[in-house]
Amino acid sequence: MKAWLRWLILALFAIYFFGPLLSMLDFSTKKNGGGRTGAAWKALVTDEQVRHAIVQSLLLCVATVVLMLVLLVPTMVWVRLRLPRLRRLIEFLCLLPLTIPALVIVVGINGVYAWVNYFFGYSPLVLTFAYVVLVLPYSYRALDASLSSIDVTTLAEAARSLGAGWFTVIVRVVAPNLGAGILSAAFISVALVLGEFTFASLLNYQTLPVVIDLFGKSDSHVSVAASLGTIVFASLLLLLLSFAGRRSRGPKGV
Amino acid sequence: MRRTRSLVPLVGVLPFLAYLAVFLLIPTVVVIVGAFTENGTFDLGNIRALSNSATVDALRNSVVLSGSTALIGGVLGALLATVIASAPERSLLRRAVLALSGSLAQTGGVSLAFAWMATIGGTGTLTVLLQKALSVDIYGSGWLYTLHGLILVYCYFQIPLMVIVFLPAVDGLRAQWREAAETLGASRLQYLTQVAGPLLLPAFLGSLLLLFANAFAAYATAAALVSQGSPILPLMIRAALTSEIVLGQQHLAYAIALEMIVVVALVMTAYALLLRRSSRWMR
Amino acid sequence: MSTSGKGPVGVEFVDLHRHFGTVRGLDGLSLAIEPGELVCLLGPSGCGKTTALRIVAGLDHPTSGEVLVGGKDVTGVPTNKRDMGMVFQAYSLFPHLSAADNVAFGLKLRGLGARERRKRAYEMLELVGLSVHADRYPHQLSGGQQQRVALARALAFQPSVLLLDEPLSALDAKVRVQLRDEIRRVQLEVGTTTLFVTHDQEEALAISDRVGVMNAGRLEQLAAPAELYSSPASQFVAEFVGLTNRVPAQARDGRAIVLGDQEVPALAGSVAGDGLALIRPEAIAVEPDEQGTATVTQLSFRGPITQVHCELGGSELLVQMASAEAQQLTLGGRVRLVIAPAPVLVVPA
CATH class of the missing domain: 2.40.50.100 (RNA polymerase II/Efflux pump adaptor protein, barrel-sandwich hybrid domain)
Structure with missing residues (x-):
């Protein structure tokens, strides 16, 4: 492709993508009578409801990442080492949430959440359980790629021959070698949880996206500010991820 | 071959299986069973209700919305993926496009609705700008909040998603294939139509299906944008779930949800088949 | 398509320079290949041998100097009009086409009918001993078989020049020796003027009519294998070969x-x-x-x-x-x- 054409296409896409983002910046700092104000952005910290929602969403991110790793890493390593025949099944199950829309799970999860609330109360943090399912396909892929790049069996056999138990093998030998995969699974999970609306809204928990939607009806300036904040935060997070950890692939051809 | 001496190793995957059973399988089974029951007995009433005109309209709108945004997003996303594929793997341009794409496609949701409200809503920046400068009214009678508006806003996450899923396929094209085609006498166009095109086609079609499923199942953006009425299936489910007037709507939600599972599952199966083919080529 | 009227042609490099920024990939390379001859360019990596080959193919362009094919300057001719068959290091077969369709690709571009293409593709696969695998796809073939198909594909349209860019370097030692002799047999059979690039001296000595030893973008010596070995013209040649x-x-x-x-x-x-x-x-x-x-x-x-x-x-x-x-x-x-x-x-x- 000709260089000028490439740059022209890039420029058009840049206008399309950054146009709305710049509009958000403009909109969120506009004063109703004219002029500029930072009130909407200030409200993100000063408004009790918004601040609480932001904190809840961030806590949800952390909780989801932790539970996802605790559930997925040992299972995947175990399957590779001891139950290779179950690999296809585990993969199928992990990718299933791509086929069953979140909305469908919400519709059917009322009964389950009645029990969850009974045991864990009504904090938004109980959403963690559903969110782990939601991030499963993406986390699985990231971890699977990472697992495939190391020789788990040899690592485990070496550790076992040195006297390590299975717990030590998984937590202290294999997991540290999955750095890149764990990192990327975690970041993608955060990006997904941060914007998750379907579960939170229909199960009535006040996470950030729910509060953004709520404010849209009264003070849309705050909603727009929070929306832009979310997009920028997630973009920076993913940009950071692209610099961290991921080893480069070998040269393509010659 | 591993020893199949005992079932003990199976214990290791039980927590995982139990977790999925509770939080994925039970809800799904509840939906499927619920779609076929009413007051605890087998009943096809809710399934039959899927053929009433409002639900059929919503299904049609959902298909139009998903199909058109998959097509627009697919073509434009593939174009953008092709352009950034020529940038070096570690270039800032590439990282930046991918990071923004991930953010829009995966975090997006409600935020994207507000992005476009701030741009072309009633007091949106572009609306005001064009009103002042050219006296053009792009807001109209609020088309942003109709099916057309949804198409525009959905493209804002469909294009980035296409970039993310299609880029690996473009990266998989080897320089040797183009050079080999050239030495064999192929012009630029012949290379595109006879080598690159056929090689990318399965990945492209597969990505279109993924985009279709993604739009078909999406809820957040539409829910934030459209507060009145239920032009598409996900919003019908919302209406059925939150309806306080008509009892028994819960089971209509089950039926619509089942309809969504069926559509998405069909599309994703076709996607998986296409992907298998293309990954065999691109090893 | 017939061979008549299209006998082997000579290839000549005239003072080729190729600069990459301040690096001189080629620094005044001159060399003449006789019609029908197989010449190997031999040298360590970075000596410019692959650059020279890619310039002949039109995949790279000299900073100055020219390439003559059959006495005509082809420097400005685009790759797809040069009529050169090329075999790459590896993985150059089109993965969506069967072995036969890969071989027929160049014939299709030249407007040959389907039946004739098929027939010719089979003949070529026969020549490299692979006609039984004509309907297999590249991912169903071993590395050595893939390179045989690549050779058949490069020769199918009867190019004026055959170019081989380290075609054996990705193969196992045993297959490498086998295929190397195979390439020479086929080349003698079709009689196409051939330029073969390699860093493996044993390979070069085994199959060439003449070997050109390159170092730092220049030709150190061009001679028949035995002469190169017994009468090296420079210290570099003596120490690189043997x-x-x-x-x-x-x-x-x-x-x-x-x-x-x-x-x-x-x-x-x-x-x-x-x-x-x-x-x-x-x-x-x-x-x-x-x-x-x-x-x-x-x-x-x-x-x-x-x-x-x-x-x-x-x-x-x-x-x-x-x-x-x-x-x-x-x-x-x-x-x-x-x-x-x-x-x-x-x-x-």
């Missing part, structure tokens, strides 16, 4: 005195006065001798031959000899070294 000992020598009047009193002919290009003679391991004979000045330091059995390391006056010499003869040697034993009266190159010390 194993070489460096022995102190005095050169004078086309003669060189080595190991004190032994006199051998000196090659053209040798320096006069004190220098180092470059001597092949098999040009030295080792004889057990209590009065000898050298000592055996290592014996390494290699089947038919044995490698003998000798120490002489503080420097180490490598000798290759028949294993039967080497049996009379003992580790640490005193020996006498005798240089065969073949010409040697004497280079500055």
Whole structure:
């Protein structure tokens, strides 16, 4: 492709993508009578409801990442080492949430959440359980790629021959070698949880996206500010991820 | 071959299986069973209700919305993926496009609705700008909040998603294939139509299906944008779930949800088949 | 399509320069390949051999200089109009086409009918011994089979020149030797002028009519394999091709005195006065001798031959000899070294 054409296409896409983002910046700092104000952005910290929602969403991110790793890493390593025949099944199950829309799970999860609330109360943090399912396909892929790049069996056999138990093998030998995969699974999970609306809204928990939607009806300036904040935060997070950890692939051809 | 001496190793995957059973399988089974029951007995009433005109309209709108945004997003996303594929793997341009794409496609949701409200809503920046400068009214009678508006806003996450899923396929094209085609006498166009095109086609079609499923199942953006009425299936489910007037709507939600599972599952199966083919080529 | 009226053509490089920024990939390369000849460009990585080949194919462009094919300058001709068959290092087959369709690809572009294409593709696959796999896809073929298909594809449309860019480097040692001989057999059969690029000297010596040794973007020597080996034109050639000992020598009047009193002919290009003679391991004979000045330091059995390391006056010499003869040697034993009266190159010390 000709260089000028490439740059022209890039420029058009840049206008399309950054146009709305710049509009958000403009909109969120506009004063109703004219002029500029930072009130909407200030409200993100000063408004009790918004601040609480932001904190809840961030806590949800952390909780989801932790539970996802605790559930997925040992299972995947175990399957590779001891139950290779179950690999296809585990993969199928992990990718299933791509086929069953979140909305469908919400519709059917009322009964389950009645029990969850009974045991864990009504904090938004109980959403963690559903969110782990939601991030499963993406986390699985990231971890699977990472697992495939190391020789788990040899690592485990070496550790076992040195006297390590299975717990030590998984937590202290294999997991540290999955750095890149764990990192990327975690970041993608955060990006997904941060914007998750379907579960939170229909199960009535006040996470950030729910509060953004709520404010849209009264003070849309705050909603727009929070929306832009979310997009920028997630973009920076993913940009950071692209610099961290991921080893480069070998040269393509010659 | 591993020893199949005992079932003990199976214990290791039980927590995982139990977790999925509770939080994925039970809800799904509840939906499927619920779609076929009413007051605890087998009943096809809710399934039959899927053929009433409002639900059929919503299904049609959902298909139009998903199909058109998959097509627009697919073509434009593939174009953008092709352009950034020529940038070096570690270039800032590439990282930046991918990071923004991930953010829009995966975090997006409600935020994207507000992005476009701030741009072309009633007091949106572009609306005001064009009103002042050219006296053009792009807001109209609020088309942003109709099916057309949804198409525009959905493209804002469909294009980035296409970039993310299609880029690996473009990266998989080897320089040797183009050079080999050239030495064999192929012009630029012949290379595109006879080598690159056929090689990318399965990945492209597969990505279109993924985009279709993604739009078909999406809820957040539409829910934030459209507060009145239920032009598409996900919003019908919302209406059925939150309806306080008509009892028994819960089971209509089950039926619509089942309809969504069926559509998405069909599309994703076709996607998986296409992907298998293309990954065999691109090893 | 017939071969008539399209006999083999010559290829000529005229003062090719290719600069990458400040790096001189090619620094004045001139070379002529006779019609029907197989010439290998041999050299270490980064010597410019692949650049030269890609320039012939039109995949790269010289900073200055020209390439003549059949006496005509093709420097400005785009790749797809050059009529060159090319075999790449690996993975160049189109993965969505069967072996037969890959081979027929160039014929299709030239407007040949489906039946004729099919027939010709089979003939070509027959030529490389793969007609039974005509309907397989590349991912169902081994690396060696893929390269055979690539060779058939490059030759199917009867190109004026065949270009091979390290076509064996991605293969296992055994397959490499087999396929190398196969390439030469096919090339002799079709008679196409061929340029073969490799960093493997054994490969180059085994299949070429002539070998061009390259170093730092220049041609060091272009000669038939035997001549290249016996009469290297430079130190680089002598040391890159085959194993070489460096022995102190005095050169004078086309003669060189080595190991004190032994006199051998000196090659053209040798320096006069004190220098180092470059001597092949098999040009030295080792004889057990209590009065000898050298000592055996290592014996390494290699089947038919044995490698003998000798120490002489503080420097180490490598000798290759028949294993039967080497049996009379003992580790640490005193020996006498005798240089065969073949010409040697004497280079500055």
